[in-house]
Amino acid sequence: MNSWIRQHLAALRALLVLTVLLGVAYPAAVWAVARVPGLNHKAEGSLISVDGKTVGSEIIGQSFTDAEGNPLKQYFQSRPSAAGAGYDPLSTAASNLGPEDVLDTLPIPGAKDDEGNPDEGKQSLLTQVCARSKAIGELEGVDGGRPYCTQDGVGAVLKVFPDRAVSVNQACPATPFVAAYQGRPVECGKPGEDYASGRTVPIRGNIKAVVPPDAVTASGSGLDPHITPAYAELQAPRVATARGMDVGKVRELIAEHTVTRTLGFMGEPAVNVLELNLALDRAKAGS
Template sequence: MKLSSLVRQHVAALRALLVLTVIVGGAYPLLVWLAAQLPGLHDKADGSIVQAGGKPVGSSLIGQLFTAADGTPLPQYLQSRPSMAGDGYDPMATSASNLGPESIVDAPDKPSLLTLVCTRSQDVAKLDGVDGARPFCTGGGVGAVLSVIGPRDTSGPMAGRVTHPVRVVSVNEPCTATTTPFLATYEGVRVECAKTDEDYSTGQLVPVHGAANASPEVPADAVTASGSGLDPDISPAYADQQADRIARVRGITADQVRTVIAAHTDGRALGFMGEPAVDVLAVNLALDQQRLGG
């Protein structure tokens, strides 16, 4: 290849690079920014920031915690659903726990999804004064899971199932001097509580439903985090559960709280997509404004 041809190719490539840099790196972002400043789009482009008293208090698109400095829920406010994003609702750490339905056995330094749900249910129930019992949860707020150890069936439809238990361990309940397992016996075998230095993985894992109602009083969104960890809304059922507690702390009636909740509840998109949702921040701001207004 002649030197002149090589130079022409490089000059053409450099010219294309400069033109695309100006268009894609300058003109296009500027055009998008100018469009975002149009009436009706400006607030959304700036993060849908919510103002109260002339000060930013949050975003309508990103949830937040309503807790004291030590993490204790503030009882006068509607509480958001759990968040696994950083320390909670951190936009720079949006994530889920990546724990699924098969996460039922606690690790030494990490509770299973089942135990997280059980513990949260107990905490929410204590705050709101309701029954926190859930299927497959112990009264102590951990997953009700047994490791059943013994000979297994090697054929047929029950292959892999322990046929004659010789030892049964409640795997999520550590032993202490006063610990008693959530279940006394299983198929005639005394249930033990787990010891931290023992491995029970050879046993068959058996979740125990227990006596709790199949429809728990504490709603699902009160004990599970959203996929993004940033969901700003909760279900009407969870909001309604909190109404009596909020009314008691604020010295108003539960009907007044429920009226505010209803005013900030959105129905299904287009009437059929998704589920109704309550805007937590909007409700809390309205409740504060109601107090200030007398």
């Protein structure tokens, strides 16, 4: 009995000591370090305020869209996000879709999902990229086409059978992006039909993409606040026109808000979208 009591008293003392150290002292030390001048801004989330109102964070991306989700033409647009509904720090993640994800699940007309909502099917990563590129091309007034994409913004993928081929991502009655493949007639895809036995053949097409990769793909975290200088340059004419500004001035602001490689060799130059948009607002207000 005495041994049993001693063991439990020792365990209780260890519990109390560790509770004080790890539950009180350590959090207090971390909090104190976070209050050190120069660190407190980062500890609070690197928030940016304008006229006393928080408008975003230096390290978390955000959308610049209207209530319907349409891009605001007077602002530079961020790269896509796969974190929750977009840029959600509580759902930070990539889509986990890879280069082999090229086949869509076509929506079946009149069908409903388990929750009673209309069946919307499922877009492959390839079709997501194609649709984004097409939309950006229309927004920026450039060719939004890219390899392995059809003109209507879906993945250019065939399922090939001995006597026919099917453009599986183009739901009927769409016209297939090619009429024939190696002597086989090409059909549009029929929702609900099983094409698993066919050979999957992505068709590259003879086209060079104008829209940069970061405009159509999400970052690994889904929270990236930066875009490449190339994507910023693509947007510059549209932003300048919407604001009635000289495009040269807009390009100057892009250059001012372009950060170089870390330590001169790590990563790539990047532009913080929120900071650039705020600089545009200030420039417009001061003009």
